[in-house]
Amino acid sequence: MKPIVFKHRTAQKIYDDYIKRIQRMVADLPKEDRLDTLMEFNSHIFESISQSQPESEVDDLMEILEKLGAPEEVLIPLKAERKLHQATKTFNPIHVFKAIVLNIGNGIVYTVFAILYLFLGVFVFCIFAKLWNPDAVGMYFNQNGFQAIGVVTGQEVESGEVYEVLGNWFIPVMLIISLVWYLLITFLLKIKKSLN
Amino acid sequence: MPYVCSMNDEFVQKWKSQVKKGTLAFIVLNVLQGKEYYGYELIEEVKKHTAIEIAEGTLYPLMNRLKKETLVSSKWVEQDSGIPRKYYSLTKEGIATLKEMKLYWKELEKSIKKITK
Numbered sequence: 562m563k564p565i566v567f568k569h570r571t572a573q574k575i576y577d578d579y580i581k582r583i584q585r586m587v588a589d590l591p592k593e594d595r596l597d598t599l600m601e602f603n604s605h606i607f608e609s610i611s612q613s614q615p616e617s618e619v620d621d622l623m624e625i626l627e628k629l630g631a632p633e634e635v636l637i638p639l640k641a642e643r644k645l646h647q648a649t650k651t652f653n654p655i656h657v658f659k660a661i662v663l664n665i666g667n668g669i670v671y672t673v674f675a676i677l678y679l680f681l682g683v684f685v686f687c688i689f690a691k692l693w694n695p696d697a698v699g700m701y702f703n704q705n706g707f708q709a710i711g712v713v714t715g716q717e718v719e720s721g722e723v724y725e726v727l728g729n730w731f732i733p734v735m736l737i738i739s740l741v742w743y744l745l746i747t748f749l750l751k752i753k754k755s756l757n
Numbered sequence: 758m759p760y761v762c763s764m765n766d767e768f769v770q771k772w773k774s775q776v777k778k779g780t781l782a783f784i785v786l787n788v789l790q791g792k793e794y795y796g797y798e799l800i801e802e803v804k805k806h807t808a809i810e811i812a813e814g815t816l817y818p819l820m821n822r823l824k825k826e827t828l829v830s831s832k833w834v835e836q837d838s839g840i841p842r843k844y845y846s847l848t849k850e851g852i853a854t855l856k857e858m859k860l861y862w863k864e865l866e867k868s869i870k871k872i873t874k
Contacts, residue, residue, distance in 0.1 A: 630815065
């Protein structure tokens, strides 16, 4: 991208700073989109500033950038859409996490997804909790059937209210449940995205 | 103390911004009818015809979306300044889509007129 050259140092600094803010916002996009967005904003600034007089350059530039809006706000849709695309294509948890956060403003359904992914966090937490405190973490049943996955107090186990069923199998089983859960909800996210 | 029944300004502002957001694509497609524009010029044109006060930068992600939906196409055109312009125009699909949107808009206009008498 060919940068714009300003007559005033202050204007140059304001411009450079704005371009940097765009660069930061588009850093995660594919190279082509990144360049395209930068060039588009650069062209907009250039076309508007070329109508201004040198003596009012700084003020005019400030006004132009104010009208354009903060890159951190106006470029969110671009980023959100891109992240969702990446997340559902690669199943990469980092992309998924970013996509959910960026899209929460786009409707209640993404809040539901955030909660579904939170469950996943709990499953993973249980695996670590089991390593830390093997006697109090597990999958618990009582005479009526399934009770809970998680942490119980020693009292409940001693009194025979609930009993653990998985033993050493807890970690492998939880790993499989987490993986299946993750694939399932990410697949749902993919379906949701294609319905948009 | 006299009781003044004032309007809920916050509600009106929110509603206006939703309406603007919802109609921006329609406005842009209408502007692009029969003529191609580069980004800055397109925004100027949108502003000329509508009292829409949005952050101008929001138009670019919108154009990106319209492109992905194959309603508009774009091409970079080199300039003497060395800073190229990106020209947007309607695709065939865009023209047909706009036609459908206009029909819907006319319907909406009619019913709104009826109930806001």
